[in-house]
Amino acid sequence: MKTRSFAAQTATSPLGQFSFERREPGAEDVQIDILHCGICHSDIHTARNEWHNTIFPVVPGHEIVGRVSAVGKGVKGFEPGDLAAVGCMVDSCRECSSCAEGLEQYCEGSMVLTYNSPDRHTGGMTYGGYSERIVVAERFALRVPGNLDPAATAPLLCAGITLYSPLRHWKVGKGNKVGIVGLGGLGHMGVKLAHAMGAHVVLFTTSASKVEDGRRLGADEVVISRDADAMKKHTRSFDLIINSVSVPHDLDAYVTLLRRDGTLCLLGAPSEPHPSPAIFNLILARRRIAGSVIGGIRETQEMLDFCSAHEIESDIERIPIQKVNEAYERMLRSDVKYRFVIDMASLRA
Ligand code: NAP
Ligand code: ZN
Ligand code: ZN
Numbered sequence: 001m002k003t004r005s006f007a008a009q010t011a012t013s014p015l016g017q018f019s020f021e022r023r024e025p026g027a028e029d030v031q032i033d034i035l036h037c038g039i040c041h042s043d044i045h046t047a048r049n050e051w052h053n054t055i056f057p058v059v060p061g062h063e064i065v066g067r068v069s070a071v072g073k074g075v076k077g078f079e080p081g082d083l084a085a086v087g088c089m090v091d092s093c094r095e096c097s098s099c100a101e102g103l104e105q106y107c108e109g110s111m112v113l114t115y116n117s118p119d120r121h122t123g124g125m126t127y128g129g130y131s132e133r134i135v136v137a138e139r140f141a142l143r144v145p146g147n148l149d150p151a152a153t154a155p156l157l158c159a160g161i162t163l164y165s166p167l168r169h170w171k172v173g174k175g176n177k178v179g180i181v182g183l184g185g186l187g188h189m190g191v192k193l194a195h196a197m198g199a200h201v202v203l204f205t206t207s208a209s210k211v212e213d214g215r216r217l218g219a220d221e222v223v224i225s226r227d228a229d230a231m232k233k234h235t236r237s238f239d240l241i242i243n244s245v246s247v248p249h250d251l252d253a254y255v256t257l258l259r260r261d262g263t264l265c266l267l268g269a270p271s272e273p274h275p276s277p278a279i280f281n282l283i284l285a286r287r288r289i290a291g292s293v294i295g296g297i298r299e300t301q302e303m304l305d306f307c308s309a310h311e312i313e314s315d316i317e318r319i320p321i322q323k324v325n326e327a328y329e330r331m332l333r334s335d336v337k338y339r340f341v342i343d344m345a346s347l348r349a
Contacts, residue, residue, distance in 0.1 A: 001021065001022045001023075001024065001133070002019055002020075002021060003019065003020055003021065003022045003127075003131050003132050003133055004017065004018075004019055004131065004132050004347055004348070005017075005018050005019070005020065005059045005127060005130055005131035005132065005347070006018065006059065006130040006131075006321050006324055006347070007056075007057040007058060007059045007127075007130070008047040008048075008054075008056065008057065008058050008060070009056055009057050010056055011047075011048050011049035011054065011056075012048075014325040015047060015060075015130070015324050015325055018057055018059065020059070020127055020131075021122070022127075022131075022133060022134065022135050023121045023122060023135050024135075025070050025071065025072045025135050026072050026121075027072040027073045027074040027075075028072055028074050028075065028137050028138055028139075029071070029072045029075070029135050029136065029137055029138065030068055030070075030071050030072070030075055030078050030084060030135070030136055030137075030138050030141045031068065031069050031070040031071070031133060031134075031135045032064070032066040032067065032068055032069065032084050032086065032133060032134050032135075032136065032141070033066050033067050033068075033069045033132065033133050034064055034065075034066040034129055034131060034132060034133055034134060034344045035065055035066045035067060035150060035151070035343075035344055035345070036064075036065045036066070036150055036151040036153075036154040036318075036341050036342065036343065036344060037061040037063055037064050037065075037128075037129035037130055037154060037341065037342045037344060038061075038063030038154040038155040038157070038158065038159070038185070038314070038316075038339050038340070038341050038342075039060075039061075039063075039185075039324065039327055039328070039331070039339070039340040039341070039342065040060075040062060040063060040155075040158045040159065040185060041184065041185065041186075041246045041268075041331060042060075042062070042158070042269065043060035043061060043062075043128075043328075044328050044331060044332070045246075045269065045271065046058055046060055046115070046116055047060055047328070050271040051269070051271060052271075053116070054116055055116060055125050058115060058116050058125070058127075059115055059127035059128050059129075059130050059131055060115055060116075060128050060129075060130055061114070061115065061128035061129025061130040061131070061342075062086070062087055062088040062113070062114040062115060062128055062129060062157065062158050063087070063129065063154045063155050063156075063157040063158045063159070063339075063341075064085060064086040064087070064114070064128075064129035064134060064154065064157060065083065065084075065085045065144055065150045065151070065153055065154045065157070066083070066084060066085075066133070066134070066344075067081065067082070067083060067084070068080050068081065068082045068083075068084050069133065071138075072138075074138075075138045076138070077138060077141075077143070078138060078141060078143075082143075083143075083144040083146075083150055084141045084142065084143065084144060085141070085142040085143075085144050085153065085154070085156075085157050085304070086114060086129070086134055086136050086140065086141060086142070086157065087114070087142065087157035087158055087161060087294065087300055088105075088113060088114055088157070088158050088294045089104055089105065089111055089112065089113060089114060089140060089294070089297070090112050090113070090114050090117075090126060090134075090136045090137065090140050091111070091112035091120065091137060091140060092104035092107040092109065092110070092111040092112065093107050093108070093109025093110055093111070094109075095109060096108040096109045101296075102296045102297065102298040102299065103296045104296050104297055105293050105294045105295060105296055106293070112126060113126060114126060114128045114129065114134075115127055115128030115129075116128075130321060130324065130342060130347075131344075131347070132344065132347060132348065139297065140297060142157070142297070142300055142301055142304060143301065143304070144304065145304055145305065145307065145308030146308075147308055147311065148307065148308060148311075148313050149313055151316060151318060151341050151343070152313035152314050152315075152316050152341070153304070153307075153313060153314070154314070154316075154341050155185060155189065155314035155316065155339040155341065156189070156303065156304060156307055156312075156313075156314060157300070158185075158294065159185040159186045159188075159189045159314065159339060160189045160193070160303055160304075160307065160312075160314070161294050161295035161299065161300045161303050162186055162189075162244075162267055162292070162293070162294050162295065163180075163186055163187075163189045163190035163193050163194075163242065163244075163267075164189075164193055164295060164299070164302075164303040164306070165292055165294065165295035165296075165299055165303075166240075166242055166265045166267070166290075166292040167190070167193055167194055167197060167199075167240075167242070168299070169292065170239070170240045170263060170265070172194055172197050172199050172239075172240060173197055173198050173199065174198035174199070175198075176199045176200065176239045176240065177199065177200045177202065177237055177238050177239055178194045178199040178200070178201055178202070178238065178239065178240050178241070178242070179201075179202045179203075179204055179234075179238050179240070179241035179242065179254070179257065180194065180201065180202070180203050180204065180219070180241075180242055180244075181204040181225070181241060181242065181243040181244065181245055181254060182204070182205065182206075182243065182244045182245040182246075182268070183203060183205045183207065183210045183213065183214055183217075183338065184244060184246070184331070184334065184336065184338060185314070185336070185338055185339040186244035186267055186268075187203070187205075187244045187338075188213075188217055188314070188315060188338035188339070189314060190242050190244065191203055191214065191217045191218045191219050192217055192218050192312050193306075193312065194218070194242075195217075195218030195219070195220075196218070196306070196310040196312060200220050200221075201218060201219045201220050201221075202219065202220065202221045202222070202223060202234065202238070203217075203219035203221070203222045203223070204223050204225040204231075204241075204254075205222065205223075205224065205225065206224070206225055206226060206334070207334055208224055210222075211224070213337065213338075217315070217338075225253065231253060231256075231257070234257045235256055235257060236256075236257070236258070236259050236260075236285070237257060237259055238257050238258050238259060238262050239258075239259065239262055239263075240262065240263050240265065241254050241257060241258065241262070241263070241264045241265070242265045242267060243264060243265065243266050243267060243268060244267045244268050245268045245270075246268045246269070246270055247268075247270050248270045248272045248273060248274045248275070249274060249275075250274075250275060251264065251266075251274050251275070251277045251289065252277045252278055252281055255277050255278075255281045255282065255287055255289065256281060258285065258287045259285070260285045260286055260287070261285075261286050261287070261288075262285070262287055262288070263287070263288045263289075263290050264287070264288070264289045264290070265290045265291065265292055266289065266290070266291045266292075267291070267292060267293075277289065314338065314339045314341075315337060315338045315339065316338075316339050316340070316341045317336065317337060317339070317340050317341070318340075318341050318342075318343050319340050319341070319342055319343065320342070320343055320346030320349075321342050321343075321344070321346045321347050322346060324342065327340040
């Protein structure tokens, strides 16, 4: 099927129109006409080849919500007309121990990302959600809760699950003090989710203009991270700090704020390394620096159902696809409240 999209042709060219072939749905596949696609900072890293692994042309987009338009013979859970969602993965080896535990994001075989991954069906690369439609195995499609706005649900498929998974892994709940670093797409979901889980939430931001929003979104306290005195007041007090900043920065400023056995969990994926944290800062309080990547399919559905029960959506700014390059520039200036979502009807217009 000929499918219209927006793609980057090189690391330095703006995204523009591009057409490619999607496969016809096989027996286990769901075909989804895309309505909304969020813009993740990973889309920018990839379109600009900042991780040095992009095969061009690349069609980014992994926060996808749409309507099912066809299903294969073996599909049981979806029918045409249903809302459905796709996140960062469209397949995995399905056999390794991580896949067996429902942790496909840590697949030790070959996980297939929604874009810029070798495509088992076409022999080319996978193309993502800045496109008219996607065809995906049913087991990698998610059900969209009926009480949430579909456009404001799209960012949950990456930003939402990427924060939900570490919050669950570190068993965040009432009585925990949790820090969220950076109020962007990931960070604003972290504030909402940690608040809904009952934690005492402290937002760290570099943007003084985001203090009020931080509180409105669910932070109990907001700290301007450039203010050393304000930072110092939180020394040795956090169980968990989740850091989604997209550029290298001083991690010691946050390690110092962890209590004994506390964890700094890194989510941001800058292309250059962070300066190394001081060893004594870690060993003298058995502190940990950890990382986490998205979440498995089962947990992603659990997150969507949690958001449904707590009426949690992303705060979004809807844009036509023709504004995608401008949106990238604004994200690089931390000027997004708090996720751009592309209205895919603009591609069909
Ligand atoms: P985003 O919306 O652009 O937000 C990034 C935030 O980082 C900004 O809003 C800003 O928050 C802060 N920031 C930006 N420049 C900064 C600077 N120079 N110094 C300090 N803080 C700065 O990006 P996103 O979509 O949330 O993604 C964030 C990172 O996570 C990216 O690297 C992305 O690739 C990565 N990511 C990882 C996963 C995973 O599974 N681990 C999943 C998705 C994305 P303030 O204005 O509040 O300071
Ligand atoms: Zn993402
Ligand atoms: Zn696997």
